Amino acid sequence: MLDSNNVVQLEDLKSIYFLYQDTVLTNDGVIYTCDFDSPSIDKMFELIEKHPELLPSHHGALSVKKIERTVVKLIIDQITRTNHDTLIDTDTLNAVAQRAVNMLQDAALREVSDIHIELYAHETRIEGRVDGKMQSLQPTIPEHEYGKLLFGYLFNELSVDKTSDFYQNQINNARIEIELNTKNGRRETLWRIAYLPAKDNGGQLTLRWLNKDEFVPSLDNIGWEIGHVHIMRNFTQSASGVCLIAGQVGSGKTTTIASSLLELKGKGRSINTLEDPVEFDLGIIQSSVVTQKDDEDLMFTYGKALLRHDVDIESHGEIRDTKGAMNVCRKGETGQIMFSTLHTSSALGIAHTLNEQMHVPSALIAAPNLMKLWIYQTLVRTLCPHCCISFNEAQAHLDDEQRKKLNHWLSEQGDLTIKKTMRFKHPSGCNHCNEGEKGRTTLVEMIVLDDEDRLFISNKDYLGWSKALLAKGFKPISSHATLKIKRGHIDVFSANERVNGLLNETSINAYQQLWEEAS
Template identity: 25%
Template sequence: MPNDNPSIEDLLSKKTPKNIQDPLSSKQEDEDEQTQLQNKIGQIERQGNEKEVEQKAGELGLQYADFNKTLIDREALPLLSRQDMETLKAVVFLNQSGQLRVGVTEPSESAAKKLQELSQTQNAQGAMYLISEDSFQKALKTYDSLPKKPKLQKAVAISAEDLEKYKEEVSDPSLLPEKIKNIPLTDVMTIILAAGIQAEASDIHIEAEEAGIKLRFRLDGVLKDIAELDSKMWDQVISRVKLLSKLKLNITDKPQDGRISIELPEEELDIRVSTLPTSYGESVVMRILRSSAIGLEFSDLGLRGKIFNDLKREIERPNGMILTTGPTGSGKTTTLYAILKKLNKEGTKIITLEDPIEYKLKGVNQSQVDKSGNYDFAKGLRSILRQDPDIVMVGEIRDLETADVAINAALTGHLVLSTLHTNDASGAIPRFLSMGVKPFLLSPAVNAVIGQRLVRKICPKCKQETELDSQKITRVMEILKSIPVNSGFAPDMSNAMKFYKGAGCEQCREGYKGRIGIYEVFIMTPKIEKLILAGQVSENDIKQITQGEGMISMVQDGVLKALDGITSIDEVFRVTE
C-alpha cells in the first residue's frame, strides 16, 4: 500500500512538494510574481508613452531619443546645471566629434537659445531631440550620480577660504614680510597670492637673488618691490608653486609653464605660471587673470569725442580689418575684448584665435594655437574661416602668411580684429608692407588702426591740484598747440590750465588707482589709400596725412586727460616717451 507521507529524502530534496511548502516562501513567490506583473505593465505603459513621444517628434520635425536604448554621455551632462535642466526640461546627452545633442521634453524658445549658445561655446553642430519624461528623469538620476567636483577648489590645493582669510591680514602689501615670519612654510604661497589678489596685482614676481628672494608685484602696470624673503624658504616656495601649477619638480634647468585655477565667491581666477632658470635659482612669474576684468564696456575704454564716434562706426561695418598697436602690456587685448563684447549679438558668429586664451567670453568660440602641434595662427585662421564666422579675432599678426590670410578674410566679407607690435598707429602700414603684403590688397582691407598706451588714473580720494615746472609747462603748451583744429579737441588756451596729482592715501598708497587708455586712431581714407598704393610709405608720411585729417596723437590725448584730472602729466610722459 503506497505511503502518502513524505520521506526524509523528499524533505531534503531540492524540490520540496508544493503541498507542504513553507508559507513564508509561498508568500514571497506571490509577491515576486506580482512585482514582475507590475513591471511588465509599467514596461508596456512606458513603451506606449515612448511611441507617443516618437510620434510627436515626427509631427514637430524633431529627432527622437529613448535613454533606455541610447547611452547618455556622462561627460556632456554637466554642460547644463541641474537647475537649468529642471527649468528648461532639457539635458545634454551627447557632445562628441563635433556633434552636440540636447533632449527636451517640450520644445521651447529658451531651450533653443540654450542649444545655440552651447553649440557656439563647444564649437559643435547642435541638434534638438524630443525625449519622454521617463528619459528625462533617468538623465537627472545619472547627473546626480556623477562625481561631485569641489566648488571652491579647481585643480588647486589652495582653498578660497584660506585666500579670503589672508586677504584681510595683508590689505597693505608692506605688512607681508612680517606676516610671512609668523606662518607655516606651507602657507607662504597662499599669503603671497592673497596679498597679490588684494592689491589687484596683474603679476607676481618671485626672483632668486644672491642674498635672498625678492618679491615684486606689478601694480597698475608698474613693478613694485614688496618684500625680501629668507633664502631658506626658496626650496619650499618653488616646490609649492610647481605642485600647485602641475609642473615637474625635478626639472630646474629648463623653463616650464603651468596654471592654477581658483574660484572665489565673487570671481574666478586663472593664474598663469612661468618658471625660468637663472644664476641663483628659478625665477617665477604668476600672471593673475581675473574673470571680472572682461566686464569692461567699449564705452569705458577711454575713447572720447571724434575718436569714439569714428571707431564705433568702423567696428560696426560688416567687413574689413581693425588693428590695435602698442607694446606688450598696453591694453591691446582688453580693447579687442571690449569690441567683441559690443559686437556679440544674436545672429552673429564670432571666433577667436589666441595664444593663449586669456579670458573666456560667453557666446564666442575661442581657439588656442598650439605650436608644438603644428597649429599656428596661419593654419588656425584658415580653419576658422571654414566655420562660417561673421567676426574673427586673431591674437597677433606676426608674419606674412598670417597677414595674407587675415587680409583675404577682411576682403571677403569678414570683420577681422587683430594686434600688431608697433609703437604707434602710423607704424602699422609700413610694418605690413615690410612683411611683404601687397599694397593693392592692404589699402581696401584696413578700416582703422588704434595706437594705445595705459596710464594710471589719479586716485579720486586724494586728488589735489599741483603746479608744473617751467620745462613741463613749455612742453605741455607745445603739445596742446599742435592739436589739429579739426580734431574736435582743440582746448581753450586763454583759460588758466589746472593739473592734478594724487597725494597718496590708504586706498591707493601712491596716488594712483586703476588705469585708462590714451589713444590715437586713424581711419583709412582715400589719401592714405593713394599713399599706400604708391608703395613707398613711411610713418611720418602717415602721420602728416592723419593729423591733417584731424587725428590726435596718444600724447595729445594723454595731456587732455591730464587737464581733465583723470591722470597726471608725469604719467602721460612716462608711457609715451
C-alpha cells in the same frame, strides 16, 4: 649668544622669517623680534598652538623678547648660507605650497595684475604691478632656494597646459586656475605663467591675472572719447575688413576687443575667437588655443578650420609671426570682420611692423578695403579724487628738471588757463589710493585708413605719411593725453611715462645740455 644654530629652521617658520624679516623663534621657546607689532608674532603663536610638537620641551609655551633689527637680519643671512641644499620632503613641500598660495592670495586682495618673481644667486625678489606700477609684495628674501622651490611648485603642482616639463634652464609657459578671495568675494582666478632662465642659476617667473576684471566694460566706458567709439562702431557695422590694435603688454588691447565683440553679440552675425588663452567669458564661441612646444602652428590650424564654420566676425590673439599675420590678412579678404593685436609703439608703426618684421608684402597691406582701422593704445594711472593737488600746490614737490619740462610743455600749449584745471598726484597719497593715484584710463590714437594712406604704405613713405595724417586731422596719442591732463584726470608726469613725445625736448636742446652739465 643668539645665532642661527639656536633658531628653529622648519620650513613653515622660515616662510614667516623671510616674509617679514623682523622675527625669529629659538629652540628654547623665545620669539625674538625687532617689532612688537609685527604680524609674524601672531603667526608663530598660531603655528605652535596648532603644532605643539615643534617645541616639545616647552609644551608650546612662548615668550617674546626685543632685539635689534641688525641682529635679526644677521640670523636670517646665516640661515640662508646653511640651507642651500634643502631636501624636498613632505614638510618642505607643504611649506612651499603654502608660500605659493599665500602669495597668490595676497596679490588677489591687493588687485595685482602681474606678479614678478626674480631669482638671483643669493636672493629672491617678489614684486607686483598695481595700476600699472611695480611695487614690492614682500621684502627681498635672502635665499636662492626659496625662489627655486617656488618656481618648481608653481609649474609642477599648480599649473596645467605646460609647454613642457619644468626645467630651470628652459623657457616654459603654463596657466594656473585657483579659487581665491578677492575684494568682490571668493571666485575662480586664472593666471598665465611664464618662465625665463637667467644667469647664476636664476630666472624670472611672471604671472598675469587674466580674469582680474570680472565684467567687460562697454565701449562707452573704456576711457575713449565719443569720437573714438563712433569710429569703432562704424568699422564693426561695415561688411568686412581688418582692425588691428597695438600696444605694450598690459595696455588693454584684449579688453578693447572684448568690449567690441560684446556689443556685436546677438546682432545676427556669427562670432568666433581664437585666444591664448581665453580671458573673458563673452557668451560666444571662444577657443583657447594654448600653443605647446611641438605645435607652434596651432593658431594657424585653428584659423584654417574656421573657414568651414560660416564666420562673420573673427578675433585672433596676438600676431607673432609671418604666418599669423598672413592668416589675419587672408581672413580680412574673405569678406568678414577681423580683429587682432600686435606690439608696436604707435598706430603708424603697424605698417612697418607688418612689412619689415612680419614680412607681409606692402602691396597686401595696402590692398583696397583690407586694412580698415588701426589703433594704438596705452593705460595711464588716474589721479585720486580724494587727495590730488592743484598746480600751485604741486610746485613745492617738483624738482628743477620737472619744473623746466612742465614750463616748456605749458608754453607749447599756448593756454596758461590750463593751470586752473590741471591736477597732480599727492606725493604721499591717502587711504584711498597708491601714492596719489588709483585705477587707470585708456589713451588712444586711431588711423581710419583710406586710399591716400594705402599709397603711402605701398611706397613705404612713413615720414611723408605722418605729415599727411596730421594735415587731415589725425590726433596722436599725445593729444589724447593732453586732453585728459587739462581735465585734471591724469598727472602730466605719469602720462609722460607712457606716452612718447609728451614732455620731450628737441634734440638741439638735448645736445646743448651736454655742455651745460659739463660746465
